Structure formats: C-alpha cells, structure tokens
Amino acid sequence: MSTENDQRNSGDRAWSERALIGALNRRFGPPPPGVILGIGDDCAALALEGPDYLLWTVDTLVEGVHFDLAFTSLEQLGWKALAVNLSDIAAMGGEPRYALLSLGWPPRRDRSQALSLADGLARAAREFGAAIIGGDTVASPVGLTLTVTLTGVVPAGQMVRRSGARPGDLVYVTGVLGEAAAGLEVLKRGLALDRDLREALVEAHLAPRPQLKAGRLLAREGLATAMIDVSDGVATDLSHLCQASSVGARIEAAAVPVSPRLKAAAPRLGLDPLRLALTGGEDYQLLFTSPPQAAPSLALAFSRAGLAPPRALGEITAAPGVLLVTAAGEQDISWQGYDHFRLDPAPEEI
Amino acid sequence: MSTENDQRNSGDRAWSERALIGALNRRFGPPPPGVILGIGDDCAALALEGPDYLLWTVDTLVEGVHFDLAFTSLEQLGWKALAVNLSDIAAMGGEPRYALLSLGWPPRRDRSQALSLADGLARAAREFGAAIIGGDTVASPVGLTLTVTLTGVVPAGQMVRRSGARPGDLVYVTGVLGEAAAGLEVLKRGLALDRDLREALVEAHLAPRPQLKAGRLLAREGLATAMIDVSDGVATDLSHLCQASSVGARIEAAAVPVSPRLKAAAPRLGLDPLRLALTGGEDYQLLFTSPPQAAPSLALAFSRAGLAPPRALGEITAAPGVLLVTAAGEQDISWQGYDHFRLDPAPEEI
Numbered sequence: 001m002s003t004e005n006d007q008r009n010s011g012d013r014a015w016s017e018r019a020l021i022g023a024l025n026r027r028f029g030p031p032p033p034g035v036i037l038g039i040g041d042d043c044a045a046l047a048l049e050g051p052d053y054l055l056w057t058v059d060t061l062v063e064g065v066h067f068d069l070a071f072t073s074l075e076q077l078g079w080k081a082l083a084v085n086l087s088d089i090a091a092m093g094g095e096p097r098y099a100l101l102s103l104g105w106p107p108r109r110d111r112s113q114a115l116s117l118a119d120g121l122a123r124a125a126r127e128f129g130a131a132i133i134g135g136d137t138v139a140s141p142v143g144l145t146l147t148v149t150l151t152g153v154v155p156a157g158q159m160v161r162r163s164g165a166r167p168g169d170l171v172y173v174t175g176v177l178g179e180a181a182a183g184l185e186v187l188k189r190g191l192a193l194d195r196d197l198r199e200a201l202v203e204a205h206l207a208p209r210p211q212l213k214a215g216r217l218l219a220r221e222g223l224a225t226a227m228i229d230v231s232d233g234v235a236t237d238l239s240h241l242c243q244a245s246s247v248g249a250r251i252e253a254a255a256v257p258v259s260p261r262l263k264a265a266a267p268r269l270g271l272d273p274l275r276l277a278l279t280g281g282e283d284y285q286l287l288f289t290s291p292p293q294a295a296p297s298l299a300l301a302f303s304r305a306g307l308a309p310p311r312a313l314g315e316i317t318a319a320p321g322v323l324l325v326t327a328a329g330e331q332d333i334s335w336q337g338y339d340h341f342r343l344d345p346a347p348e349e350i
Numbered sequence: 351m352s353t354e355n356d357q358r359n360s361g362d363r364a365w366s367e368r369a370l371i372g373a374l375n376r377r378f379g380p381p382p383p384g385v386i387l388g389i390g391d392d393c394a395a396l397a398l399e400g401p402d403y404l405l406w407t408v409d410t411l412v413e414g415v416h417f418d419l420a421f422t423s424l425e426q427l428g429w430k431a432l433a434v435n436l437s438d439i440a441a442m443g444g445e446p447r448y449a450l451l452s453l454g455w456p457p458r459r460d461r462s463q464a465l466s467l468a469d470g471l472a473r474a475a476r477e478f479g480a481a482i483i484g485g486d487t488v489a490s491p492v493g494l495t496l497t498v499t500l501t502g503v504v505p506a507g508q509m510v511r512r513s514g515a516r517p518g519d520l521v522y523v524t525g526v527l528g529e530a531a532a533g534l535e536v537l538k539r540g541l542a543l544d545r546d547l548r549e550a551l552v553e554a555h556l557a558p559r560p561q562l563k564a565g566r567l568l569a570r571e572g573l574a575t576a577m578i579d580v581s582d583g584v585a586t587d588l589s590h591l592c593q594a595s596s597v598g599a600r601i602e603a604a605a606v607p608v609s610p611r612l613k614a615a616a617p618r619l620g621l622d623p624l625r626l627a628l629t630g631g632e633d634y635q636l637l638f639t640s641p642p643q644a645a646p647s648l649a650l651a652f653s654r655a656g657l658a659p660p661r662a663l664g665e666i667t668a669a670p671g672v673l674l675v676t677a678a679g680e681q682d683i684s685w686q687g688y689d690h691f692r693l694d695p696a697p698e699e700i
C-alpha cells in the first residue's frame with residue numbers, strides 16, 4: 001500500500017483521489033486474517049472454505065457525475081451499473097455471482113422508470129451469468145444514485161492481482177480504447193455524425209461490455225501476471241498497476257489501439273484520438289501484463305476461445321513511471337486521465 | 351414473496367416503497383440455487399462451502415434524507431452508517447465480518463472531514479468485531495452519500511429469518527423504543543431540554559447500538575422463531591415480519607416500552623410518546639418472536655449474558671394485520687411509520 005508521499009511524488013493532479021483512499025485505508029487499519037485482498041485492487045477477496053475465493057466489489061453511479069438522463073435511458077443505466085461491477089470481477093479473472101442494488105430514487109420521479117432500470121440490470125445479469133439478489137431503496141431528492149455491490153468467485157490459485165507485473169513483461173489490452181470517451185463527447189455536444197459511426201461510439205459509452213470471458217481465460221491459463229480494468233483511462237489504470245507491482249512501463253504511441261471509428265470522429269470533436277485512447281476512460285477493457293515467452297500461448301488461447309487477439313502496447317520496466325514513446329521522444333503520462341476529485345475537469349495536453 | 355395486490359390491500363400509505371421493491375424483484379427473477387435468502391429479509395444469505403452462511407447487506411445514507419450535517423458530525427455519521435448495517439446482521443443472528451464503503455463525496459467539501467467519517471466507521475467496526483476492507487469513492491456534487499455493504503456469517507442451522515413466526519408466539523423487543531425519533535425531533539427543532547435528557551435522546555438518534563450480542567444469543571440458543579431489526583418503527587417492521595410469516599399480531603399499548611426519558615420529552619415536543627415508540631423508527635433494537643414455553647429459557651439466557659431482559663409486547667395471531675390494543679379498543683397499525691417513498695412525510699395519527 002502506498003503512502004501519501006509516494007502519491008504526491010507521482011503527480012500532483014492525481015494526488016487527491018488516491019490520497020483520500022490511502023488516508024481512509026490507514027484509518028481502517030490493516031485487513032484481518034482471512035482477507036486475501038482488501039483496499040487497493042479491483043475487488044476485495046475473502047478466503048472461505050473450499051478452493052475458491054469470494055470476490056466482492058462495489059461501485060456507485062451518481063446522476064450528473066456518471067450519467068446524464070438527458071441522453072441515457074434508465075434501461076441503459078441499469079446495464080451500465082452492473083457492467084462496471086462485472087468488469088471488476090473480470091479484472092480478477094473471476095466469474096460473477098450475486099449482486100445487491102442500493103437505489104437512491106428521487107421521490108417525485110415516475111417510478112415506472114425504476115422498472116426500466118431493473119430491466120437493464122436484469123439483462124446484463126442474464127447475459128453475463130450474474131443474479132441480483134437483494135438490496136435496498138432510499139429516497140434521494142437531489143438526484144438518482146445507484147450502488148451495485150457484486151460478488152464473484154475465482155479458484156484461489158488463479159486470481160490475478162494488480163501487483164504481479166515484472167520488468168520485461170509485455171503490456172496488453174483486450175480491445176480498442178477511447179471510443180467510450182468519444183461517445184460521451186458526441187452525446188454531450190449533440191454532434192451529428194454518420195449514423196453508424198455515431199451509434200457505435202454512443203454504444204461504447206452507454207453499453208460497455210465487461211471482458212469476463214477474456215479475464216477467465218487469462219486466469220485459467222495462468223497467462224497474466226497482473227491485470228486491471230480500464231475505467232479511468234490507460235494512463236491512470238496502468239499507473240495503478242505499476243504502482244501495485246513496484247514497476248514502471250513504456251507504451252509506444254504507434255501501438256495504442258485507436259480504431260478507424262475513433263480516427264474518423266476525433267477531428268470532428270477537435271480532440272486528439274491518441275489522447276482520447278490513453279486518458280478517456282470507461283473503456284472497460286482489460287489491461288494486463290504477460291511474460292514475452294507466453295506470447296504464443298496467449299495468441300493461441302485467444303484464438304481458440306474465439307476472442308479478438310489482445311493488443312500489445314509496450315513493456316514493463318524496472319524504472320517507475322508510465323512513459324509514452326512517440327516520434328518526438330518520451331513523456332511521462334503517469335496518472336493522466338479521469339480523477340473523481342479533481343476540481344478542474346479539463347484534462348491537460350499530453 | 352408478496353404480490354403488489356397483497357401490498358395494496360395491506361395499507362395504501364405503505365404501498366409505494368414495498369411495491370417498488372416487489373416490482374423490482376419480479377424483474378430480477380427468482381434467486382438461483384445457492385442463494386438461501388435474496389430480496390425480502392434483512393440480509394441476503396449465500397450457501398458456501400462449510401457449515402456457515404455468508405450474510406451480506408447494503409444500506410445507503412443520503413445527505414438531507416438520512417442525516418443533516420448541521421447537527422451530525424462526520425464521525426457520528428460514520429458510526430451510524432456501519433451501525434445500521436451491523437443491525438441487519440444482528441437481525442439474522444449472525445456475526446459481522448467485512449464491509450465495503452462506497453462514498454459519494456462533494457468535491458468542494460474539506461476532505462479532512464472524510465477522515466472523521468472513517469474514524470467513526472473504524473470505531474464501530476472495532477467495537478463490534480467488523481472490518482472495512484475496501485470500496486470506492488466517487489464525486490457527488492449534490493451532497494454526501496454513503497453506502498456500506500457488510501458481510502457476516504451465521505451457522506447454517508441457526509439463521510433466524512423473518513418468516514418463522516407462528517400464532518401463539520410472543521412478540522418481544524430488546525430495548526426501549528422511540529428515543530431515537532425523539533432525539534431527531536429535538537435536534538431538528540433545536541429544543542432546549544435538561545442536559546442529560548437531551549444528550550441521551552440525541553445519542554439514541556446519532557449513535558445507535560446494534561444488538562449483535564442479543565441476536566447471536568437468540569440464534570445460538572434457538573430461542574427466536576422470527577426476527578427483524580427496528581429501523582422503520584415497530585408498526586412497519588412488525589408488519590414486515592408478519593407478512594413474511596403469513597400471520598398477524600396483537601400488541602398491547604400498555605406493554606410497549608416507553609422510557610421515562612421519552613415520557614419526559616414527548617410533551618415538550620407536542621408528540622404522543624406511544625406513537626413515537628411505535629412509528630418513530632431508527633431504534634435498531636431487535637424485534638423477535640418466541641414460543642411462550644421458551645419464556646423461562648429466554649429470561650435465563652439474557653440474564654446469564656448480562657443483557658437487559660427483552661420486553662414482551664403482545665402475541666402473534668393467525669389473523670393478518672397488526673392490531674394495537676388500548677383501553678379504548680383495537681386499531682390496525684399495520685405499516686404505519688417511515689416510508690422512504692411517501693411524498694407526504696407527515697405520519698398520520700394512530
């Protein structure tokens with residue numbers, strides 16, 4: 001677990017949220033025996049009887065912060081609320097099990113809309129083999145809030161932590177990056193685009209697909225040394241992984257998977273596609289590390305499972321920091337991307 | 351599980367919240383095998399390897415709805431956020447284990463206050479043998495929200511559901527009622543009272559003590575046929591218990607435990623102490639049923655454990671409904687008390 005000083009040193013803009021979590025963590029004290037993983041990974045993991053660990057995660061979505069009901073249906077919101085939690089289970093290599101929903105509902109909002117929200121949750125649960133088994137509802141006059149807490153299981157010997165990356169490992173991502181962030185911008189600005197392009201980007205933002213199949217495959221085959229899901233953007237999430245593993249990383253700009261769709265849309269948004277891909281967030285792809293000698297097994301395993309091949313972005317280094325290598329040289333992009341507590345929401349140029 | 355029609359028939363004012371939960375529940379479908387208890391009790395219970403059930407609950411507190419920072423310190427709020435979840439574990443007869451915190455924090459609020467909140471959580475965790483092991487934090491510009499999700503364990507054969515009450519069972523409560531509701535009124539009105547009296551009532555509201563010791567004792571000794579914690583007031587919570595057990599209850603007004611403190615404060619508040627005791631809510635005492643022949647064992651077990659004797663309020667009946675017996679006759683008080691979704695917050699006269 002890092003200290004406040006470590007976090008201050010690794011970039012002032014990122015300090016706030018992580019420092020807050022770290023400071024809270026110290027107040028709570030060290031996890032007791034029986035807790036395999038507490039604060040600091042994608043899930044808490046508890047040792048129980050039997051060969052499996054119970055995985056358990058929680059995420060809150062707040063109206064006006066994480067979603068805007070002007071362009072998000074309640075059904076889409078329900079899907080996404082479960083999907084972001086499923087993505088945390090995927091990032092441990094686990095299988096999802098059960099979820100509780102804690103719903104803060106504005107008393108004067110039409111309650112039939114809550115059923116649409118439940119439909120979205122139920123659809124995501126069905127599709128990914130989870131079940132919503134309880135929860136509570138409270139009045140929330142200031143806006144809709146949704147907290148989903150989800151458990152999962154993973155065979156004890158297969159769980160993939162953030163902390164296992166070693167220098168020389170390759171860094172991979174399971175899919176393209178930045179489309180969700182572009183989709184959000186398209187929605188916020190009401191931007192007219194070619195219809196198929198617009199729909200694909202908007203869908204990337206509103207209906208992310210947790211990479212459970214890839215996560216299980218990597219865990220079962222022992223192919224990943226460390227893993228995290230991309231929720232705050234690769235620059236930040238890779239920084240988390242590197243910090244947990246006491247390593248650094250070098251990412252090659254030319255290797256960052258920027259889709260033709262993102263390349264087509266970014267100029268219309270006046271945004272750099274590479275920046276969107278590295279700092280946009282909410283991709284819910286898996287970012288993982290794997291030894292170079294495992295590359296053939298990795299390629300074969302993904303092919304056999306009918307999954308698109310993972311994209312190599314660069315490699316893990318002994319020196320700390322996350323460096324981006326471009327034709328112009330190297331720059332440190334550690335912790336760039338979304339910070340829930342940054343007061344100035346404008347991302348800086350990279 | 352009840353239907354919307356059942357709920358409509360049992361009292362219009364109570365329909366909204368329960369109907370919403372019931373309707374959500376139907377969208378989520380029946381719980382899969384392995385879920386011992388899903389929606390509809392104090393906790394979800396999952397069958398795992400070994401002789402224990404994992405208990406798992408979630409509660410959200412919303413600023414302006416569940417707490418007012420004008421008269422609640424962050425430390426008190428932290429205590430209470432865990433206490434209300436611990437009370438759910440107590441109501442199953444379980445022992446608490448691990449908690450996750452999902453904190454919605456207003457970005458411009460002084461973050462050092464979050465440490466006070468953590469102190470309160472940590473103090474409650476220490477006192478009751480729980481541990482906060484993870485969670486997440488999000489920005490919540492519209493106000494502070496706190497979701498705590500807590501697990502616990504209970505030996506599979508000892509778990510106390512809401513659904514086991516039988517006609518003829520006596521109805522008990524573990525302590526006095528209504529002081530928390532009186533304390534809230536004192537705070538809201540800034541009412542000056544004798545200092546000791548004021549502090550005791552305010553403490554009942556701000557620092558409830560979950561009845562884990564009594565809950566475990568009842569479960570271990572097999573003395574309770576059904577149990578629930580008093581969060582929304584006895585009138586409502588006993589209605590939940592009766593509905594789950596397909597029974598009714600008769601409560602004797604003279605037997606409702608109204609403390610000398612409540613009797614002293616109620617006239618100053620212009621409120622009826624009996625009404626506060628039955629509909630006030632947030633007492634976090636345990637309400638349970640027990641066969642009459644178990645009364646001697648119950649009395650002895652509580653004495654031996656150093657616990658105050660439980661108070662008998664009345665008995666379970668085959669006829670549905672919760673009746674209050676007074677010198678003036680009988681009246682149905684089913685579902686009276688706090689409803690999170692009632693638009694008119696004023697409770698009706700009983």
